[in-house]
Amino acid sequence: MAEVQRPVRFLSSADLDTLGLGMGEIIDILEGAFRAKAAGEVTMPPKIFFHRGGPRFYSSMVCASPALGYAGCKWQSGDPANPDIGLPYIQGLYILTEDATGRMCAVMDAEWITGRRTAAASGLVVRHLAKDSDRTLGILGCGLQARAHLEAVHAVRPQFGECLCYDIVPERQDRFVAEMAGNFGFGSIVGMNSPQEVARNSDVLVTGGPIQKDRRPVILSDWIGAGTLVVTIDYDSYVTDEAIRAMNLVLTDDYGQIEDARRNEGKFPAVDRVDSTVADLVAHGKGARTSDRQRILVFNLGIALEDLATAVEALNRAERSGVGTMLPGPGG
Secondary structure, three states, X not given: OOOOOOOEEEEOHHHHHOOOOOHHHHHHHHHHHHXXXXXXXXXXXXXXXXXXXXXXXXXXXXXXXXXXXXXXXXXXXXXXXXXXXXXXXXXXXEEEEEOOOOOEEEEEEHHHHHHHHHHHHHHHHHHHHOOOOOOEEEEEOOOHHHHHHHHHHXXXXXXXXXXXXXXXXXHXXXXXXXXXXXXXXXXXXXXXXXXXXXXXXXXXXXXXXXXXXXXOOOEOHHHOOOOOEEEEOEOEOOEOHHHHHHXXXXXXXXXXXXXXXXHHHOXXXXXXXXXXXXXXXXXXXXXXXXXXXXXXXXXXXXXXXHHHHHHHHHHHHHHHHOOOEEEOOOOO
């Protein structure tokens, strides 16, 4: 029987922009994906991650989900110096395959997926762990993720109206304040003079600096007030060991990834307990807030399941609307 080669759909960042896949929808998609993970319906080895040439890193992330019907792999690099030469901080491609057959179905821009699913994963955490009284979001790092996090927090907690921010590059902080004021319900966006000022005055604090090979943590426990939720998307790069140990609850998006990063990269030396995962929080309420005074730290490392779930929805929409460029399949 002659082998039939099927084309592969390529989706650029511009293509993905046309699909109308909103942040709130991605948060809901991730909630369902984490429930599947809690039920043991996901295969996901820890990511491969290593630095090369200073702060530049490479990573590879793979996942398969029978519930979604697909498996996928992301290959990307990141370098905080890239914007200085006109390149994105994160660059990469995502490959999506049909789980039942292994057939290659799509290749798409990984920066687009990473940018949105990262903020959506934080939004999911905020949905389940922020207090009803919370109003002020603090952001450390004023790049792409700062913008996406405003949208994600607004999607789950529209009562937030103030954002305090800090960036080590003053011009980047100033651009963020000028461009984002009034967006997503944040009528007040204020640039602060130090990370300490941001942390001390935030109900929810998101740390989004570069993931450095050698940690330079600065956030102390007494910067974090009673009831504050801290979400890191930069591993343990900026939260001190003393602050980590002082938290009432510590969660992560994946136990295995924490352990792999500790063993192979020397990360997380102070994490001697993890109270729950995001999957168990979402599915079973494990690690949920039991007091408005609890200080909660969530290490959102970014896991392959988030990429897969977002990519599958993007492909489904692209197929329905005919978006993308069809490329010859393998062997074609």
